[in-house]
Amino acid sequence: MNDTPPRTMSAGECWQALREHEFGRLAYRLLGDVHITPINYAVDGDALLFRTAQGNKLLSAVMHEPVALEIDELGSEDAWSVVVRGRAEVLGETDAQRAEQVPLRPWVAGDKDSVVRIVAVEVTGRRFRLSKPWEHIVPTS
Amino acid sequence: MNDTPPRTMSAGECWQALREHEFGRLAYRLLGDVHITPINYAVDGDALLFRTAQGNKLLSAVMHEPVALEIDELGSEDAWSVVVRGRAEVLGETDAQRAEQVPLRPWVAGDKDSVVRIVAVEVTGRRFRLSKPWEHIVPTS
Numbered sequence: 001m002n003d004t005p006p007r008t009m010s011a012g013e014c015w016q017a018l019r020e021h022e023f024g025r026l027a028y029r030l031l032g033d034v035h036i037t038p039i040n041y042a043v044d045g046d047a048l049l050f051r052t053a054q055g056n057k058l059l060s061a062v063m064h065e066p067v068a069l070e071i072d073e074l075g076s077e078d079a080w081s082v083v084v085r086g087r088a089e090v091l092g093e094t095d096a097q098r099a100e101q102v103p104l105r106p107w108v109a110g111d112k113d114s115v116v117r118i119v120a121v122e123v124t125g126r127r128f129r130l131s132k133p134w135e136h137i138v139p140t141s
Numbered sequence: 142m143n144d145t146p147p148r149t150m151s152a153g154e155c156w157q158a159l160r161e162h163e164f165g166r167l168a169y170r171l172l173g174d175v176h177i178t179p180i181n182y183a184v185d186g187d188a189l190l191f192r193t194a195q196g197n198k199l200l201s202a203v204m205h206e207p208v209a210l211e212i213d214e215l216g217s218e219d220a221w222s223v224v225v226r227g228r229a230e231v232l233g234e235t236d237a238q239r240a241e242q243v244p245l246r247p248w249v250a251g252d253k254d255s256v257v258r259i260v261a262v263e264v265t266g267r268r269f270r271l272s273k274p275w276e277h278i279v280p281t282s
Contacts, residue, residue: 023220025211027168027177034175036168036209038222070166070177079164081179 009125014082017071017125019043024071026050028088030061041069042104048084048118049091049104059114062088067118075130082125084118091115150266155223158212158266160184165212167191169229171202182210183245189225189259190232190245200255203229208259216271223266225259232256 009017027036037058041050048069052059067088072081091098096115104115150158168177178199182191189210193200208229213222232239237256245256 023215025166025168025177025213025222027166027175027209029170029175033207033226034168034170034209035226036166036177036211036224038211038213038220066174068168068175068177070179072166072179074164079179081166083177085174085176 004129006126006128009080009082009127011123014084014123014125015043017073017080017082018048018084018123021071024069026058026062027068027070028058028062029065030057035061039069040104042099042102044098044102044117046120047086048120049099049102050116050118051099051104052114052116054113056114059090059116062116063090064088069118078127078129080125080127082123084120085122086118086120088116088118091117145270147267147269150221150223150268152264155225155264155266156184158214158221158223159189159225159264162212165210167199167203168209168211169199169203170206171198176202180210181245183240183243185239185243185258187261188227189261190240190243191257191259192240192245193255193257195254197255200231200257203257205230210259219268219270221266221268223264225261226263227259227261229257229259232258 022040022042024039024041025036026039027034029035039050041048064087067086069084070081072079099115163181163183165180165182166177167180168175180191182189205228208227210225211222214220240256
């Protein structure tokens with residue numbers, strides 16, 4: 001068993017990681033259920049932007065609701081995960097043009113006219129030293 | 142813009158991917174908010190197992206609540222994502238011994254006595270062909 005506890009990442013480290021990535025997973029509620037979907041995002045100041053289609057199920061689901069976005073990286077020795085929690089809002093046309101100024105690129109097909117902004121309320125990150133699997137094989141009695 | 146729509150993965154493909162991986166993200170509700178956290182899991186029949194500590198915030202949060210677990214892989218040309226939705230339940234001692242029979246390995250430090258099972262209610266997966274970024278640079282007017 002690896003006894004190294006997870007290390008908390010500073011806010012600076014978390015934002016650095018967020019800026020260096022563009023692919024995350026968004027968790028949100030819809031009709032009492034919890035959903036999670038991959039999205040690509042861009043950092044704009046203290047907010048995250050992503051594109052979605054008008055009338056999209058995701059769009060209606062996230063409007064003014066609490067959401068959480070996660071990014072992570074898994075190495076052979078360690079892993080880290082950053083989570084941004086906040087509320088989602090759809091940008092008006094003027095604000096939406098900001099999305100042209102940030103590297104917010106839709107990766108997949110379809111009209112994605114709406115730009116959604118998540119203003120970060122809480123940003124947390126943790127680094128884990130991974131246990132070596134062969135170090136904690138438990139003998140069965 | 143890449144016009145290839147996402148392709149739906151079959152249930153078989155989804156389970157194959159779930160069996161081949163052990164690192165995912167769990168989305169759940171707690172006090173009206175949505176949370177997301179990285180976990181490692183194992184497949185056991187049509188369920189997923191993961192370990193957590195007794196009295197853990199995660200444990201109380203997921204008990205009998207709807208949860209969603211996501212795994213994904215991002216390549217240079219394409220990406221895929223599989224989402225399992227279901228409800229979480231804590232296993233009794235006998236059932237928990239099943240966790241010794243599956244490759245469920247806690248990666249990080251700490252006592253993780255409780256085994257949580259998520260019985261899959263819905264399993265969905267999508268494959269995306271990624272757009273080439275240089276193909277959709279939009280001229281600013």
